Amino acid sequence: MSEAVLEVENLRVDFRQPGQLVRAVDGLTYSVDRAQTVAVIGESGSGKTVSSRAIMGLLPPTARVTGSIRFDDVEMVGLPEKVMREHRGRGVAMVFQDPTRSLNPTMRIGAQIREAIQTHGEVSRAAARDRAIELLELVRLPAARERLEQYPHQLSGGMRQRVMIAIALAAEPKLLIADEATTALDVTTQAQIMELLRDLQQRLGMALIMISHDLGLAASFADEVVVMYAGRAVERAPTRKLFAHVRMPYTRALLDAIPRLENASHTRLAAVPGQPPNLALRELGCPFTPRCPNATDHCAEHEPAFEEHEPDHLWACWHPCSDEARL
Amino acid sequence: MSTDGPLLDVHHLVQEFEVRAQGGVRSGVVQAVSDISFALEKGETLGLVGETGSGKSTLARAILQAPRPKAGEVLFEGVDLVKLKGRDLLRARRQMQMVFQDPFGSLDPKWSVARIVEEPLIAFRTGARPERRRRVTEVLDRVGLDPERYGDRRPRSLSGGQAQRVAIARALALDPALIIYDEAVSSLDVLIRAQVLNLLERLRSELSLTYLFIAHDLALVKQVSDRVAVMYLGKLVEIGPAESLYREPLHPYTVALLASIPNPDPAAPRAPVAKTIRGEPPSPIDPPSGCRFRTRCPRAQDVCAAVEPPLRRLADRHYAACHFPVAVDAPAPEASAQEVARAQSGVVAPAAGRTPHQLGN
Ligand SMILES: Nc1ncnc2c1ncn2[C@@H]1O[C@H](COP(=O)(O)OP(=O)(O)OP(=O)(O)O)[C@@H](O)[C@H]1O
Ligand SMILES: Nc1ncnc2c1ncn2[C@@H]1O[C@H](COP(=O)(O)OP(=O)(O)OP(=O)(O)O)[C@@H](O)[C@H]1O
Ligand code: SF4
Ligand code: SF4
Ligand SMILES: [Mg+2]
Ligand SMILES: [Mg+2]
Numbered sequence: 001m002s003e004a005v006l007e008v009e010n011l012r013v014d015f016r017q018p019g020q021l022v023r024a025v026d027g028l029t030y031s032v033d034r035a036q037t038v039a040v041i042g043e044s045g046s047g048k049t050v051s052s053r054a055i056m057g058l059l060p061p062t063a064r065v066t067g068s069i070r071f072d073d074v075e076m077v078g079l080p081e082k083v084m085r086e087h088r089g090r091g092v093a094m095v096f097q098d099p100t101r102s103l104n105p106t107m108r109i110g111a112q113i114r115e116a117i118q119t120h121g122e123v124s125r126a127a128a129r130d131r132a133i134e135l136l137e138l139v140r141l142p143a144a145r146e147r148l149e150q151y152p153h154q155l156s157g158g159m160r161q162r163v164m165i166a167i168a169l170a171a172e173p174k175l176l177i178a179d180e181a182t183t184a185l186d187v188t189t190q191a192q193i194m195e196l197l198r199d200l201q202q203r204l205g206m207a208l209i210m211i212s213h214d215l216g217l218a219a220s221f222a223d224e225v226v227v228m229y230a231g232r233a234v235e236r237a238p239t240r241k242l243f244a245h246v247r248m249p250y251t252r253a254l255l256d257a258i259p260r261l262e263n264a265s266h267t268r269l270a271a272v273p274g275q276p277p278n279l280a281l282r283e284l285g286c287p288f289t290p291r292c293p294n295a296t297d298h299c300a301e302h303e304p305a306f307e308e309h310e311p312d313h314l315w316a317c318w319h320p321c322s323d324e325a326r327l
Numbered sequence: 328m329s330t331d332g333p334l335l336d337v338h339h340l341v342q343e344f345e346v347r348a349q350g351g352v353r354s355g356v357v358q359a360v361s362d363i364s365f366a367l368e369k370g371e372t373l374g375l376v377g378e379t380g381s382g383k384s385t386l387a388r389a390i391l392q393a394p395r396p397k398a399g400e401v402l403f404e405g406v407d408l409v410k411l412k413g414r415d416l417l418r419a420r421r422q423m424q425m426v427f428q429d430p431f432g433s434l435d436p437k438w439s440v441a442r443i444v445e446e447p448l449i450a451f452r453t454g455a456r457p458e459r460r461r462r463v464t465e466v467l468d469r470v471g472l473d474p475e476r477y478g479d480r481r482p483r484s485l486s487g488g489q490a491q492r493v494a495i496a497r498a499l500a501l502d503p504a505l506i507i508y509d510e511a512v513s514s515l516d517v518l519i520r521a522q523v524l525n526l527l528e529r530l531r532s533e534l535s536l537t538y539l540f541i542a543h544d545l546a547l548v549k550q551v552s553d554r555v556a557v558m559y560l561g562k563l564v565e566i567g568p569a570e571s572l573y574r575e576p577l578h579p580y581t582v583a584l585l586a587s588i589p590n591p592d593p594a595a596p597r598a599p600v601a602k603t604i605r606g607e608p609p610s611p612i613d614p615p616s617g618c619r620f621r622t623r624c625p626r627a628q629d630v631c632a633a634v635e636p637p638l639r640r641l642a643d644r645h646y647a648a649c650h651f652p653v654a655v656d657a658p659a660p661e662a663s664a665q666e667v668a669r670a671q672s673g674v675v676a677p678a679a680g681r682t683p684h685q686l687g688n
Contacts, residue, residue, distance in 0.1 A: 043516040044487075142606065156607050157379070186378040187543055191587035191600035213516060216589035220597065239593045257521035258591050259550035265372075265569050266528055267550065271521035275486050291518075 004070075005091075005175050005207045006055065007031040011067040013050050013059065013231075020280040024050040026231035027067070029306065032175065037201060037208040039222035039239075041215055041254070043276055047231040048211045052177045056094050057084050072174065089120070093168035095161070097180035102164055103152040109136075109163055110148025116170035135166040140196060158189035162196070169200070176201070179211040194221055215254050219243055227251045230277050230287035233306055237313040245313065247320035249294045286318070294319040332405055333366035334504060334537050335390070340364070340399035342382070342389045346612065355612035359385040360396070361561035364638075367505070372531065372538040374552030374569065376545055376584065380611055381558040383541045387507045390539075391423055392416060403505075421451050424498035428510035430490035434482040440467070441478035444496045451501060466496040469533075470526060488519035492526070499530070507539040512547070524551060546588055549573055554644070557581050560611060560619040563638060567645030575654040577647035579603070579624045618650070626651050 013025040025047040032038045040048050053059050055069055057076070069076040072091055076084050096102050104112060113132040117123055123131065129148070136144035139162040152160055161181060168176055178197060182190035198221055201208045210222060218225045218239065225242050227235040227250065235248035246252045256270035274291040277283065285300045286292070292299065299318055306316040342360035359382045367373050375383050389396040392408050401408045403419055411419055424447075427433045434443055441463050448459045467474040470492040482490055491511065498506055508527070512520045528551065530536060542548050548555055549569050556566040557578065565578040576582045583604035590597065606623050609615055615622050621631040630650055638648040 043518060159607060187545065187587040188378065188583050188600065188604050191589075192604075194589075195599055195601060214589065215517075216591040219591045219593040220589040243591070243593050254517055255591060257517045259524075259544070259546040260591070261546050261549055261573055261585075261588065263550055265549065265551070265553055268525050268528065269521040269550070271525055272518055273522070275488065275519065 003033045004031040005034055005072060006209075007068070007070040008051070008055065009068040009070075011051060011054060011069060012065070013047070013054050014064045016062050016064065017280075022279050023282060024063075024231055024279060025054065027306070028228070028231070028233050030226045030233060030236060032207045032209060034174070034207055035201065035205045036224065037198070037210060037222045039210045039212060039218035039225045040228060041212060041218050041225060042228035043213060043254075045276055045279070046228040048228060049179055051228075052094065052179055052209065052211055055177065056092060057081070057088055058094075089171065091171075091174045092177065093171045093173040093175075094177040094179060095164050095168050095181045097183050100152065100157075100160065103160060105152055107151075108148065109150050109152065109155070113148075113163070113167055113170060116167045120171045131170070132166075135169055136163070138169065138200065139163070139166045141166070156189075157185055158193065161185060161189075161193055165193075165197070165200070169204075172204075173206060175207045175209065177209045177211065180213070181210075182217075183212070183214075190217075197221075215251075216258055227254070231279060232287070232316065233314070234288070234317070235315040236306075241313055245310070245323055246325075247309070247313065247315040248317050249292045249319075249321055250288050252321050252325060253291075286316070294321070332402075334369045334371075334404060335367040335539075336400075336402035336405075337366070337390065338364050338400040338402070340386065340389055340401065341397045342385050343397050357611045358561045358614065359611070360389055363399075363558075363563045365556060365563065365566055367537055367539065369504075369537055370531075370535050371554065372540055372552045374548035374555040375539060375541045375558065376543060376548050376555065377558030378543070378608060380560075380608065382561045383558055384509055386558070387425065387509055387539065387541060390507070391420065391425065417451075421447075421501045422503050423505045423507065424501065424503040425507045425509060426491075426494050426498050426511040428513050430487060430494050430514075431482055433494055434490060436482050439479050439481060440472070440485075440493050441474070443482070443493060444500055447497060447500045453501065462500060463496075466499045467493075469499060469530065470496045471522075472496065486519070487515055488523060491515060491523055495523075495526070495530070499534070502534075503536070505537045505539065507541070509541045510543070513542060513544070520547075527551065544588075545573075545584055557584065560609070560614050562619055562648065564620065564649070565645075565647040566638075567642065567647075571642060571645050575642070577641055577645065577652040577654060578620075578649045579626050579651075579653060580620050581647075582653055583623075618648070626653075 009029050011025055011028040015022040015024060028051050042048050054065050059065065065077055067077060071088060074087055110132055113135060114128040117128045117131050132148060133144050136147055141147055141159060141162045182193045185193060197208065212218060222239050224238050226233050227248065229250050235251045246255060253272045259269065272291045277287050285303055289295045289299045296319065304316045304318050306314055308314045340360055340363045344357045344359055346357055347354050363386060377383055390401050395409060406419065408416065408419055444463045444466060445459050448454060448462060464474040467477065472489065472492050512523050515523060531538060540548060540551055552569045554567060555569050555572045557564050557580065559580050565572065565581050576585055583600065586598060586600045586603045603625060604623050609622050617633050618631040618636050621627040636648045636650045638646045640646050641652055
């Protein structure tokens, strides 16, 4: 058995729409080891959510998934849905951005957690209740016992997100996917929840995929970073290596666009022009060409391959940045 | 009209909302803005941060008299808006514009971009049609949208960044003195956000605008602000020059905010945020006695529950409302000896010269 819990290879997701085909994920390859945290970073529409929904088997019927998703050494693409659900249900859980939409507003917190516990095994009501309290304590929700009787609207946003994490942990997942799980929260609450996720991950030996648009968050919490653009992985490396030796001009642009505390007031941010491409119009060449400061005519015609150019460091670019480069 | 005073001078502003009991939520009065005073100089940018529900938007709306505050004064160019009515208020209001977080929510989907930007000119009966059209072209150009290409488009066909540029163009149409940005770049992607932030900076210097910039991202606020104000549960807890507030935060809540910023340098040392703040925000209905931050503050003492700390000047132009401020380096020239003694009797010795990154991250 390999160290990897999850291996995604050449994953492609197409949405059929009247008169067009949207290629939301285009040849994504990465893997997640046991107890590892991988951050998937990219702008809105880059395919982060669609690729993780593909892993969860949560895409609508209009989606066509090809390539390979191996979870715990079992190939998921092409498996009958029921078998797939069962295998995955036991090993992968997901936490979404908006806890208010994922929780049932008319059901007490306790009942929602018990329901999650009972779908994952035969448990008596009393045992499920005990386990629910245990889970709420695990996610450090104050006054866990009393919370069981409360409804979602009686909790703050941060507390609701803790409940969502408790529900996800009910399955004792080997892999937890957190899709912008802290984006909607206050900065202090975001930091508290991220610290909680990291502790849980280390304590439970769980692998974590953290989906975010925030490279700063990735720098602080991930072991490895995958940067996506227009449905593709464009750069991937262990976190420290990536930040010390950024190669992709797109990653460089993301990093240089983050306001820094050490900047003086009113300093200009390095900003690239334009916006991400329309995924329904597939063009030749590198998708970053119109916005890229390093682009040449060659880039517009030929798509660079996503390859390992330095040990453990993969990127897709004809003219990678040097270590000194800044936009 | 005075010309040498601050552009905006807010005194003891109070805004409250009555809420009715409803499914678990208690009834009572939310003190959304609680006795807040500050001034905004011409050409200055004041950043305003604080967690959700701390009263930032309420403060902004109270300044614009929409709705009118419960108490206090809002002097705009020396004239108290709270006392103005009808036409006079309207005339003052055209000097102040607001840009909101959700660009699509604030743009009428049925209207073309040009019509949206023209709207305030029509509402304020400014100029004849050809003149208004010229103005629309001018401001669209200013925000980097080609009027030929975008004038006829509907909001639906715009990207988030483009839609926000339209909202900014609309705010500029009446040639205001003050623009309030309420989380105006918060929903934009990093790269688009950088473009829009640079645009705001350019407009500010080209048109000598004054900004009140509300956001929850502290690093971003620092980037654009001359001074920064921090709110917690309806109270102004700290206000000061951006440089010194970030280098030497005085209020424990500001310290927690700074410790929460993810540092985009993985090699930087980080201290857990858990050391700087604990627990959950309390209910805005009957907030904690004394200092409202005390239920989450690692430095809280008995006195914090008994006595509300007043906003005190502890360094040059730098004020905080805390009995035991964090970093008081040197006695402020104008602070009384008694004030300084009390400030320095904190449980933790004043930490001199710590940078935000050493405090957190
Ligand atoms: N059900 C669907 N049908 C058609 N297109 C879809 C569908 N779901 C997503 N897409 C498209 O797929 C692309 C990738 O979307 P995805 O939600 O994965 O982006 P993301 O990286 O998660 O962005 P965000 O940061 O905004 O969450 C987008 O262009 C989106 O419009
Ligand atoms: N119209 C209203 N009626 C009742 N309560 C209100 C009203 N508007 C605001 N509040 C309450 O006043 C407090 C301050 O809200 P406000 O929207 O000003 O906060 P904020 O700092 O802007 O938060 P956010 O960062 O979420 O925008 C909150 O407790 C809020 O629930
Ligand atoms: S391949 Fe060319 S356009 Fe694409 S990122 Fe590299 S230099 Fe830029
Ligand atoms: S007054 Fe007391 S409780 Fe409030 S911030 Fe200062 S030390 Fe903390
Ligand atoms: Mg998404
Ligand atoms: Mg607000």
